[in-house]
Amino acid sequence: MECDEHGQSDVVLFEVPVFADVDEFTAPIRRRWRGSTKLDEDVWLVTAEPSVDDSDLAALLRVAERCVAELELYAIRFWLDGRSYVLAASPVEELVPAQAA
DSSP states (O other), X not given: OOOOTTSOOSOXXXXXXXXXXXXXXXXXXXXXXXXXXXXXXXXXXXXXXXXXXXXXXXHHHHHHHHHHHHTTOOEEXXXXXXXXXXXXXXXXXXXXXXXXX
């Protein structure tokens, strides 16, 4: 992942711990964002390229958070601008919009 002189990158890298979850994690992400998937030692690396618009990055992270919750991964690490972060799953019931009465 290349960073500019300010440490900024145009790629988000997610660490998916097991192969069995890679396809289900990447499917909703690939509908909107380009990227790649590869095995790096003992973890799968899934990259996504959001646009420079901050709302696009926020949307990507929401989709990834939903995937983490649905796959019951609890949390995964992701890398952005040369820093690592933990993306914890919100309970799935919190992610589903309330039904209109």
